[in-house]
Amino acid sequence: MADSLRLHGVVPPLVTPLGPDGDVDAASLRRLIRFQLDAGVHGVFLCGSSGEVALLDAGQRRVVVETAVDEVAGAVPVLVGAVDSGTRQVIGHARQAGTLGADAVVVTAPYYVQPHPDEIVAHFHAVRDAAGIPLVAYDIPSAVGARLTPDIVERLVETDAVVALKDSSGDLAGFREILRRLPELPALTGSELFADTAVQLGAAGVVPGLGNVDPEGYVRLYGAAAAGDVAAAKAEQDRLARLFTITTVADRRRIGHTAGALGAFKAAVALRGVISDARTSPPLLPLTDAEIREIAALLGDLGLGPLRP
Structure with a gap:
């Protein structure tokens, strides 16, 4: 699969629908995946930041991956996050994803331990050697605390440690440098707001959390x-930028950035009738009814109402 897997296009990082008991709502996840496939996405990414990967237990992860692989049924690549603070844990997540049928795993630098660049490279090499599944490097320093710099990415590519890159660094200049140095590497941006610019610069695709809400817009x-x-x-980017303001609705004096953004994504997808419940994993607190009404109004203004049965 490493030779044939060349990621491109729109690969949304899907939210993880939860039921009132906190378990994964597999029926809602299937509807979300069908919604994405019907929109023409080129892949799906489970257990990423939008999927609350750091908050899911082992049982939840298994249900998410099993459900996604079964529902996608080979139509597009299925990517699964293998994100943790230590190499042994990441190897375990990656092996499980591969066993369950994922096409690749998405791996960050180890978090919490503030690794040296040599330790980051060694981490990727160890996961590659032990997991038996292609690796996509994931640069998200806001959550991990360490960067996958252009130098590190170049070392990973030169040693065949990774097959692609998902860049959520927010550093457009650094991303451009990676595109310049490694033109054959499928590099995808995680930015909702600079997706058009990134593709015009040579990005292979986009991995937008807002794609949960409007995948057709990102495909266009x-x-x-x-x-x-x-x-x-x-024009499409400008429209999506307006939609992205749903992530600013939550009162940040009451809840944090992650709860506000993921809560908005989930609320919008629930309002569109794709998932049944907008709840997030603890400790993330929910949006208020007034905040959800504000999101509903914006969806209505943009013509993104409930899906037709």
């Missing part, structure tokens, strides 16, 4: 940007 944006239609891509 990617198609226009990849075809060189700058005006159409900009």
Whole structure:
């Protein structure tokens, strides 16, 4: 699969629907995946940051991956996050994902321990050697505390440790440097707001959390940007930027950034009738009814109402 897996296009990092008991709502997850496939996405990413990977237990992870692999049924690549603070734990997550049928795992630097660049490279090599599944490097320093710098990414590519990159660093200049140095590496941006720019610079695709809510919009944006239609891509990006303001609705004096953003994604997808419940994993607190009404109003303004049965 490593030779044939060349990621591109729109690969949304899916939220993890939960039921009132806190267990994974597999029926809602299946509807979410079908919603994405019907929109024309080019892959799906489970157990990422939008999927609350750091808050899921082993049983929840298993249900998510089993459900996704079964529902996708080979239509597009299935990526699964293997994210943890230690190499042994990541190897375990990666092996499980591979056993359950994932096509690749998405791996960050180890978090909490503030690793040296040599330790980061060794971490990826150890996971690659032990897991038996292709690795996608995931740069998200806001959550991990360590960067996958252009130098580190270049070392990983030169040693065949990774097959692609998901960049959520927020450093457009650094991402551009990676594209310049490694033009053959499928590098995807995690930015909702600079997706058009990234593709025009040479990014292979986009991994937008907002794609949970409007995958068709990102598919249109990617198609226009990849075809060189700058005006159409900009227009779609501007519309999606307005939609992205749902992540600012929550009162940050009451809940944190993660709860506000993920709560907004889940609330919007629930309002569209795709998932049954907008709850997030503890300790993340829920949005208020007033905040959800504000999100509903914005969805209505943008013509993103409930899906037709």
